[in-house]
Amino acid sequence: MSSSKSTGTAPARGVGGVSGVEVPFTLSATPARVVVLVVLFLLGALVGVAGALLQGGWFPGGLLLALLAAAGLFHGGARLTGARSGALAPAAGWLVAVILLTTSRPEGDFVFGAGVGSYLFLLGGMAVAVMCATLGLSQQPPASTARLGK
Template sequence: MTERGSMLAQPLRRPSAGRALAYLGLLLLGVLVAMAGALVQAAWFPGGLLLALAGAAGLFLGGARAAGSRGGAVAPAAGWMVTVVFLTASRPEGDFLFGAGGGSYLFLLGGMALAVICATLGWGRQSGADTVRLGK
């Protein structure tokens, strides 16, 4: 096997305790940003919606950059999505946080789109070498 082939076929390892704790913290931050965004997006439409989506995008992209991997964007995105979907469900008492307006759907779908974009654009594994040529 060539040197190039051995570098690409690296086995997956279990994350360290510090990295797992960081992902858990990012997941909890995703929950907090979703709850704050749910309150802000309807308050000052359309500025509140843009503010809520900008906060979510900042968390997703910042998590990817801080962790140095796509997992840093996926962890807060997972917390955000679960929280928003949980908040959209109506309860037997008839209480719900989101109305049936267009802003609520834009918040839900826009946040999901931002999560996918930020997780896709997240920093993947990069070679540590100074002289790396693509395609060679």
């Protein structure tokens, strides 16, 4: 096990119980990784604020553009980090910004109106975040263990 920590990989069981397959650690909390996740969180908040303003300003096109920007950031974060945390960090920032913008101020001002576009932005953004965090990040097994006939 000590040799696994020094190389940054851990032994795992392959297809059919074959051992000895090396799987890289992608969840280690290095300072660089924490910085990347914090930056992704802040970018998610920025995309949430920009999307909230854009979707209300140019209704059908602005809504699509805001959701595409969110999807691009969530998927890009997942690809950048190679883990689900890369999609969850900007999604959390997006959600915090959007939730804070839905609350009304004491003066009665608010960013989101009670309309179809606002609800589509909220629900669509959450659906995009879930899709980007759960789809497309599974790693393929090595070619030697992928064939069952060997």
